Amino acid sequence: MIRAGIIGATGYAGGELVRILMGHKDVEIKWYGSRSYIDKKYYEVYQNMFQIVEDVCRDDNLEELAEQVDVIFTATPQGFLAGLLTEELLQKVKIVDLSADYRIKDVSVYEKWYKIEHKSPQFIQEAVYGLCEINRKQISDKTRLIANPGCYTTCSILTAYPLVKEGLIEPDTLIVDAKSGTSGAGRGAKVPNLFCEVNENIKAYGVASHRHTPEIEEQLGYAAG
Numbered sequence: 001m002i003r004a005g006i007i008g009a010t011g012y013a014g015g016e017l018v019r020i021l022m023g024h025k026d027v028e029i030k031w032y033g034s035r036s037y038i039d040k041k042y043y044e045v046y047q048n049m050f051q052i053v054e055d056v057c058r059d060d061n062l063e064e065l066a067e068q069v070d071v072i073f074t075a076t077p078q079g080f081l082a083g084l085l086t087e088e089l090l091q092k093v094k095i096v097d098l099s100a101d102y103r104i105k106d107v108s109v110y111e112k113w114y115k116i117e118h119k120s121p122q123f124i125q126e127a128v129y130g131l132c133e134i135n136r137k138q139i140s141d142k143t144r145l146i147a148n149p150g151c152y153t154t155c156s157i158l159t160a161y162p163l164v165k166e167g168l169i170e171p172d173t174l175i176v177d178a179k180s181g182t183s184g185a186g187r188g189a190k191v192p193n194l195f196c197e198v199n200e201n202i203k204a205y206g207v208a209s210h211r212h213t214p215e216i217e218e219q220l221g222y223a224a225g
Contacts, residue, residue: 002026005068007033007060008075010045012183013098017073018042022052030069031058066093074098083119090123090144102127102147103215113211129219133158152178152212157219165223176216 004021008014009032021027032042034057041056043049058065062084066072071094074081082101089095104110107121118124123145128138130146131154139146149157156176163169179202182193191197 001028002071003028003030003069004071004073005029005031005033005065006073006075007062007065007080008098009042010034010037010057011075011187014073014075015046017075017098018046018049018053029053029055031055031065033058033060033065035060062089069093071096078114079116079119085120085123085145094144094146096130096146096148097127098148100147100150100211100215102145103129103149103153104218106214106218109214109218113214131157131219134161134219134223150212150215151180151184152176152210153215153219156212156216160220161223164220171220171224174220 004027006014006017006021006029009018014034018029018032021029032053032055034040034045037045037057038059039056042053043051045057060076062072066089073096075098078099078101080101081095081097081099085095100110100114101118102124104113105124107118107124110118127145127147128143129135129149130139131149132139134157155178160169160171160174160176164171164174182198185193
């Protein structure tokens with residue numbers, strides 16, 4: 001049985017991760033980390049987990065929590081894991097990071113697009129880009145750090161990768177026209193994401209400037225050689 005812990009378990013990505021892992025026959029969730037709901041019952045945050053998850057939410061002390069699990073999932077904002085990750089931590093536990101901290105190999109590109117300083121660039125080259133369809137061989141028992149792909153990047157790369165790899169399209173002409181639901185923006189209260197703003201509606205954002213752009217370009221660059 002794989003013992004797992006989740007930092008950011010009460011966010012939308014974290015909540016979905018809990019749902020998936022709860023149904024995995026080989027995984028046991030040992031703790032639920034949430035800085036916003038420390039000592040609050042997890043089901044009080046997500047009431048669909050009533051009588052399913054009795055645990056209370058823990059803080060995000062990675063050094064202490066790492067002693068209790070085999071793998072930690074970090075469903076946290078950009079910069080969180082990069083600011084805390086150490087060699088000592090990676091020697092204790094495997095980490096799957098759902099943020100962009102270790103997806104992009106060029107740290108200057110990451111800092112340009114995400115507007116923050118990367119605090120632990122020494123781990124970027126080690127991180128495996130966790131898109132199993134193209135990197136399955138690189139993901140093994142010895143992998144310590146996995147950079148989980150973004151949402152737009154997943155649909156864009158999986159669509160274009162085989163076409164680019166086989167030279168069937170000219171990469172410079174590629175346009176990605178993708179849609180997502182508002183849950184992708186997180187649980188924070190924002191007027192543009194209110195039901196009355198988005199119901200029966202659609203709007204463009206991040207046109208030619210979406211921060212998933214360099215991630216898509218990098219992965220398709222590997223396909224193109």
